[in-house]
Amino acid sequence: MARKRIILRVIVLFLTIFLHFSVSLSESEADILVKFKESLENTGALSNWNNNISPCKGDDENWVGIFCWNGTVWGLQLENMGLGGTIDMEALTKLPNLRTMSFMNNNFEGPLPNLTLISGLKSIYLSNNKFSGEIPSNAFNGMLYLKKVHLANNQFSGPIPASLAGLPKLIELMLENNQFDGEIPMFAQDRMRNFNVSHNQLVGEIPLSLNNFSASAFDGNRDLCGVPLASCSSPDQLTIGTIIMVAILVAAALAALVVVVIILRRRTQPPQQLAGAVAAGAAVFQQGEKKANAVDLDRIEQGQAGSSGSSSPEKSSRGKKSEPNMKITFLREDREKFDMADLLKASAEILGSGVFGSTYKAALNDGQMMVVKRFRYMNNVNKEEFYEHMRRLGRLNHPNLLPIVGFYYRKEEKLLVADYMERVSLAVHLHGNRSRSNSCPDWPTRLKILKGVVKGLLYLYNELPSLTAPHGHLKSSNVLLDRSYTPLLTDYGLVPVVNPEQAQEHMISYKSPEYKTSGRITKRTDIWSLGILIIETLTGKFPSNFLQQGKSSDTNVAAWVESVTGDDGDMEVFDADMDRTENAEGEMMKLLKIGLDCCQTDADRRPDIKEVAEMIEEVKEKGS
Template identity: 45%
Template sequence: MTARRSLPLLVALLFAAASLHADAADSAEAAALLKFKNMIADPEGKLGSWVAGTEPCGGDGKGKGEWNGVICDDGNLHGLQLENMGLSGMLNVSVGALRELPDLRTLSFKDNQFSGPMPEVKNFAGIRNIFLSNNKLSGEIPDDAFQGMGSLKKVDLSSNEFSGPIPTSLARVPKLLQLRLDDNNFSGTIPDLRQKGLNLLNVSRNELEGKIPDGLRNVKEAFFDGNKNLCGEAVGNPCATPTPTPPQEPTPPQQSPGEKSIPVLALMAVASGGTIVVVGAIVVAVKRRREDVEVLGQPMSSRNSKKYTSFPEEKLERGALVKYEGSASGRKTGMAAGGSDQGRLVFVKEGRERFELQDLLRSSAEVLGTGNFGCTYRASLLNGPSVVVKRSRDMNRTGREDFEEHMRRLGRLSHPNLLPLVAYYYRKEEKLLLHDYVPNRSLALMLHGNGGSNHPMMFDWPVRLKIVKGVARAMAYLYEELPMLGVPHGHLKSSNVLLGESLEPLLTDYALVPVTNQSHAAQFMVAYKSPERKQFGRTSKKSDVWSLGMLILEILTGKVPAHDTQQGKESADLVDWAISATREERAGQVLDSGMSRTGNAEGEMLKLLQIALACCEERVEKRWEIKEAVEKIEEITEGGGDHSSTASELEASSSKPAAADDFSSIAIN
């Protein structure tokens, strides 16, 4: 009887033990995910369903789990799909918490703000898919980063800031099917990827060089775009063969000073005191050295048409998806849709007088300047207006179709304080952007003079306030019309603010981050000089606000900011200087002496100074949004009338309780 009674009890105990084991397993999964959550930032609360005391794979245990972004199958957690949630943090640190999930097969953190180096993934032995695209990950990836990952099939690291060589351990991943490394800063050669199942490879818009492995000869040419020094059958660019060193020739006779060799463009410039013929300037600028291109406008010879099946390319930051057809026929389709072909100007501004490329080539041109983004010419058409032609070799971040779509988007913009894009000319290695010519030149020249003069042109407070307001309105418009861009302008500085006939500001070189090579943008664009870029390796929506604040400080002080080394003058850290002066109750001393101070003008100037400092706040979370900055700027007046407010009075008032419309929220550090 005792044995018979103990049997049900034993069965019950076994069932209880199994249940406890299952609960422990579930609790371990929840603990691992909660640990991961606590190590990252979730400002939008997208992981609000991750709550202690609940289970990730609750409910029926199939498909999506109870916790947002958790993928389950038969009650087991198989994947994390945390995409486009605004998450941030050091992924290389936080991802270690996920090693407690033995059944994890997919990790997707696409379209977030994660930063830091490549997370260590080789310890996830069973992982099959890794998607980290469109984050702020950076640095070199260890060569053995993918060592021993026998189950790995898909890897997407595109649109980050990785640098250094592509890890050769990827060549030893036996089941690799898809690999996307595009839009990074990878350098060196491409590993010899010989996986038979590999059906997608994209390494475009990096800094790769050397011979493309023979096993990749059938990869579409578009997936190698933007790597200027690659050669091989896949890109139709034969690799140079080593040639024997020729016998050393006798040293030629020394030239006299009057016989020095001068580049062709320089000879043209000297010929007429700085005026050259565009047929020389632009043909030399855009003419390809490839053997299959002999004159400007000739199409490239056809390439190997046997390519992989196309796949959706992510379009300009985080916009909609388009199909990029890399074959010759695909390119023709894109050109027809865009209204362009090789050798033609494409007009994107409606209602503008059209002219042909040959009209441009026959016109005379004046070199306006050479900057970090190429050379700028003023072309005077024989039977038409003058246009400005900007030539760039650093706009290879996207393929042709995406580039043309972005140019059409810019052509649709219309604001009184934006210099409109009129037309463009596309070649794989050269781009020309055409704008209207503005006679008054730039704000930088008005502020700092020309040629390093010690006597800059002075203009008074009403004009400067008018310029600030126009710039702010244009920035607000860009934010509204281009919400898909992380930094809608990206390169706001005084030399990119032109002045019209009535000294109204006209912004130029805006919205070019999506088409500009990442390495070039990081080195030269103003938004990439922001504090968050220096501290965390990434820009933000407020990087343009910081640029606006720096520009306002430059306008108020007449000083060149430290990040702008092109002005040819001693630069200053305007933010530290202005903050120091404000603390020491001498804020009025930072204002340019060339500004008028009638009536209450100085009080209004100092209010604008505080707005500028709020826009330049180092901590992104405390920096103003563009909308708030524009609203405060619009409240500033010229300060006319009999009621004056001196700098000392304004500074003295800073110790009094703040009124509702005071700038008490400005954090000055």
């Protein structure tokens, strides 16, 4: 009898457990998501989330903000909805096929949600919210399928979680504009494609596995060093005043040394020569002080300075100075004149550091905001040729060209001065800090930008017919944007004045298939660069494989194009962060096809610039 009672209890217990799981399994995805919605605030945008209709019908979505596959929910895209409250991860664990979640551009606060509850996640986007606090080091443990993590533009603090570096499939990590501190963990080099930790409080040396990324991925961390930033062995973040003081002290030490030598030798010198020697020692100090005060912007890179060179004023007569090396040659008459002394007194901010030199934003006393770009690798061209070419470029005038306001000439290096553009470059908006002030451009804006780029390029072809590649260095970072997102091409027409060896190593035209096969560029080389730019703008993918320093391979180009476009023309090729107008897909595919035509390996099969301009002008924001 006792044995029967035990068996009966086991059966009852089994049935209880079975019924519990049966009830859980019977809970529909609609019920799960409605319960999840209860944890959110300001859910007006989710008004069609209710139990009256299933979230998915096959691969089609019945609810807003849902991605469906085979009748089940595999993704949430709840962006730009003003949502707040709590992200109930426990409720979402009941969605067995959930693989991606995006809550970008909302008002969520507090600590990072417990993402490990959904170990099958492949991507998580939480940028542009108000999350804060330190993220535990094990916050990503066990997330073996996670590929993309976007936490930018929040208020996270503390070290970057070490568990991120242990994710076997991580390819994108965006952590910019937070308050992370400590050192950067060691990430695997072979898999990371997009990485940004700029504008945090990180310290120490950048891991070797990350030095293939540009300096913009690390900017804004005062105590971070190593490639691609300044060497860790160099003095960091010196001010202009500090540099000048050090130079003055060195000059004073040299003067003191001269005086000591004079005193030691005074017994062997005639008395009448002593005063002249002491005066010479004092002159050493004075000349050193002049050199220190003539430190110019082209000697300051990322808060550091090199030798003062020969930029000091030359003495023309007693008590008077002439300053031939401090003069800026202006190419436009509609600008207020200033000189290098004004730039020295201006507050300066480094905007970036490229292969040719650094770029600075200078705020002059009268309120003008100018950009000063330092160019190395132009010392093979003589002064007359350089002046003539700059005046030729200075005569160019088009709404889609950034005019060169003036230049400063020295044999070793040159400065070009231009107007400052508030929205910086297209590259920043496609790949950089997608903050509230630099939002990701939508489809109409990207189309407008590309149409303007083509108009500017067509103008260059018409006005610079003698140049084989009228632009020569066309890329997204050389497409600047004004307040209304009008594109302005910069760094154009510089092939004739850049040293040939550096031009071949660094300039985009020399990465083209024709240069690799024949050692020359053609009239359609800029068309190839334009095609790459079109594909990059539509897909949001950076063509890093073949634009790396010293690389030039059409195989890399083909691999990149194939990786971003696929073989079947799937709409997934387009940037997921790009908002689209209704019925725009056909026009987007039309523009993508133009980009692919421009990228053909055989230069003769590419359309010419007039054909490209006509084809792109026919592309509309939406189809009929």
